Amino acid sequence: MAGEAHPACGVPGTVDRQELRVKRELFDIPEGVIYLDGNSLGAAPKHVAERMQEVVRHQWGTRLIRSWSEGWWEAPQRIGDRVGRLIGAAPGQVVVGDSTSVNVFKALMGAVKGTSRTEIVCDESTFPTDGYIAQSVASLTGLKIRGAHPSSLDLTEDTAVVLLNQVDYRTGALNDMKALTEQAHGVGAQVVWDLCHSAGVLPIELDALGVDFAIGCTYKFLNGGPGSPAFIYVPTHKQATFENPLSGWNGHREPFAMETSYEPDPGIVRARVGTPDILSMLALDAALDVWDDVDLAELRERGLELTALFRAQVEKLTNLEVITPEVRGNQISVRCPDAKAVMDELIARGVIGDQRPPDILRFGFAPLYVTDEDAIRAAEVLAEVTR
Template sequence: MSDATSNPIPEPTAGVDGDLAARAAQLDAEDGLGKLRERFTLPDGVVYLDGNSLGALPAAVPDAMSDVVRRQWGELLIRSWDESDWWTAPERIGDRIAPLVGAAPGQIAVGDSTSVNLFKALVGAARLAAPGRTRMLVDATTFPTDGYIAASAARMTGLEIVPVDPSGAAERMTADTAVVLLNHVDYRTGRLHDLPALTRAAHAAGALVVWDLCHSAGALPVGLDAHGVDLAVGCTYKYLNGGPGAPAYLYVAARHQDGFDSPLPGWNSHAEPFAMTPEYEPARGAARARVGTPDILSMLALESALGVWEGVDVADVRAKSLALTDFFLECVAAYVPAGKVEAVTPAGHAERGSQVSLRCGNAREVMAELIARGVVGDFRAPDVLRFGFTPLYVGFADAERAARTLGHIFG
């Protein structure tokens, strides 16, 4: 590896470097979403391609949080549950997320972690399933926590876990299948799975489907209502830029809400939470998915962060995402010596999320040097470099510089 201090990345020169840099500048000049970068606070000189792990800071959040802490908490104190409308935050913010995932209002509650929401979704789906079904199909390539939670939910509901590759999951859905858990985008490779077709297949088998949207919400259209999804979960600290540890969300389709039996019935999801009765009566609508007291500070940081989506069409975000990842792959092919990296993200647009994953030797060391040179992506064991493209603040010049830096490391 070269030393980042003694051997800095040169500016683009004539030839391939200059041509690609010039194209990047032209593409940025024509980018209708380019002005949205002003809505974020980003360090100078850094190409940030890890928004699929932690989104950048929306510029409005610090002032909003100052008001939450100093005035709402500091001055109004307990009165803010009513006067600042803290109590309705889980459903109110859920309704702001809803259009980003193709859902009508009243179907999303924000709160808890993705893992907790997934547990609620899987157990709730199993309790909604037709009697006599014995299997829970689980994406074999899923983020590990999903597998851990699914195994626990299966033990609780008496179902058998059946790992499946999403590409062949439809063939494994039978009359014995109660619930299917799938990831919309594979976190390691960036592969986009066919949500509409797999949802149809699950329903044709009489099963319910739960989708994990962590790596798709805010990066591409999801269409939960249009495609008849039963339940879905997702985090808000990636493409939704809600901040580290921001609360996750749970979508329960309106048609299932009256029958949704949460395994975590808390006082916040009670029909009369302040009656303090020993008997539990679930609330109606999305509030049924709540559990305990909302985490107000991070909840309201997320609400402010969602302001960056004002006037933004997710279809435009998807178009730019595909253009960015196409251009990055072109630049990698031009700058990186043949045989040094291998793309594991599908080339086809229908199968690509908003990231590019490259396999290479010494991947951990390569990523460390990229970060030292101001290109921030991340490493996934054992050999994957992962680059997330968040169209709201990543431009084509960022993609070109990242690829050129990678090429310089291998040069």
């Protein structure tokens, strides 16, 4: 019944548990494993293996080079639109390809191109690659880089662009995309959102919030597979002026004209670079089928329920400190001495999460395949291991 308290911990539910669409049977999770690392590598939807057989045997094996004109060439845009639906982007504004790091570079270089402003502000708690790339952009462009926490960005009219994460990879904290985007725009700065830990977690409204650029990976909550291509969002109104710093032939307006000079495609295609990794891309395409009928608002409620349940159980059964704030993504992080040894033991006992140095255990809750029972059992095993 909607709103009924969970029997194990008294946490009130907001979604009718009988109606939830847990799709665990669609995923290849071994018996006896509680998989709480979808925030790092999402589980494999079962049908992906079969689809990849078809891709390799038929599309590559039989159709050979013809497959490029039978769907491969446009795959980055087509699959980009599928991702776009999950992040509030109307068609024609997202392409998949390259890694997140490369897309951070494209978005930041695009954002600072031609600016007379002097600084790039980077979320100081960000996943390191974003900071490293921002440093490269700063040294290539001569802008200064300043680290700041999203709670105190201190933006000024010197700020050209702010690079932010919607969900913090370490703590699971959820940043307020609307308020922070408005804050950046209030001083005339642009904003690049890293959605690695939020795509597939909650409804995102890139178009409605007027976000300038967004990037993210697809191998976490979207279950695209190890190293699956990342995505970049460039809204329609910015495309004509967006200058991709990596002017590869895939972004050319006439790639097969083999012209010697680069002229970008007028639309989102200009965010492409080189030949796409078709096998990875089509594995992602298959994995996205699972999302076709997912209601992101309902999924969000489930994510909140699962994380509340796990948090309550950890607080009841252990002395460990949960560092994830109330406003969160689908992750609970726990401070724990000997985090590596504890996680190794949890994994040996079938509870798979991960750890980040020096002392943080991370547990990701992907509502498509994690159940209440998983959350409760995982907390019990954590208590046994840390007793």
